[in-house]
Amino acid sequence: xxxxxxxxxxxxxxxxxxxxxxxxxxxxxxxxxxxxxxxxxxxxxxxxxxxxxxxxxxxxxxxxxxxxxxxxxxxxxxxxxxxxxxxxxxxxxxxxxxxxxxxxxxxxxxxxxxxxxxxxxxxxxxxxxxxxxxxxxxxxxxxxxxxxxxxxxxxxxxxxxxxxxxxxx
Numbered sequence: 296x297x298x299x300x301x302x303x304x305x306x307x308x309x310x311x312x313x314x315x316x317x318x319x320x321x322x323x324x325x326x327x328x329x330x331x332x333x334x335x336x337x338x339x340x341x342x343x344x345x346x347x348x349x350x351x352x353x354x355x356x357x358x359x360x361x362x363x364x365x366x367x368x369x370x371x372x373x374x375x376x377x378x379x380x381x382x383x384x385x386x387x388x389x390x391x392x393x394x395x396x397x398x399x400x401x402x403x404x405x406x407x408x409x410x411x412x413x414x415x416x417x418x419x420x421x422x423x424x425x426x427x428x429x430x431x432x433x434x435x436x437x438x439x440x441x442x443x444x445x446x447x448x449x450x451x452x453x454x455x456x457x458x459x460x461x462x463x464x
Contacts, residue, residue: 296421298324302344305330306337306351306363307383312408316350316383319413334363341367341374348420350404353384353395360384361398368399368434376434377427379420383408399435401425 303325305313313330320328329344331337335358337351349367353360364380367373382395385406392403401424402416425436 296418298417299326301325301417301421302327302329302347304328304337304340304344304346304349306332306334306340306349306355306360308332308352308355312352312383315408316413319408319410322410323414334358334360334366337363338366338374341378346375346378348379348381348417350381350383353382353386353391361395364395364398364400364435379424379436381416381420396438397433399433401436 298320303320305316305328307313307316317328317330329340329346331340333355334351337349340346341349351360351363355363358366360382364382367378367380368376379401380399381402381404382400383404383406384391384395387403387405395403401420404412404416427435428437
């Protein structure tokens with residue numbers, strides 16, 4: 296992969312975490328690295344500069360990573376609704392990961408960070424992107440990782456079948 300061609304935005308309110316990430320990215324050849332202190336600044340940075348990938352922390356103030364991703368995916372004035380987002384978190388509880396996933400995050404990277412983890416998530420986002428889907432209450436990357444060869448129906452989720460049954464009643 297040509298890391299030297301990537302333009303990456305780091306969104307984190309912790310200056311030292313941004314420095315660590317930037318050093319890892321520079322070590323693998325990334326040249327264009329932009330930084331923002333929170334989600335609001337990150338959105339403005341994306342309006343000012345073309346960005347290929349966003350790496351954002353989950354917990355920030357005043358606009359956290361989940362709200363940032365929701366705005367990026369759904370706001371009418373979003374600078375790039377389809378930008379891949381790698382969520383960095385030390386709060387990898389099921390509830391928080393699921394909340395970020397429902398907001399439209401592409402990949403997760405758990406703290407403590409390693410160079411290998413950063414490279415693997417970048418590779419996944421660039422070399423194996425998931426298609427984007429839009430539904431009544433979601434826009435973002437397809438949340439399914441695997442293709443189920445046994446699936447034969449028109450619905451993509453079990454709740455769709457239940458909703459269809461409820462609507463027919």
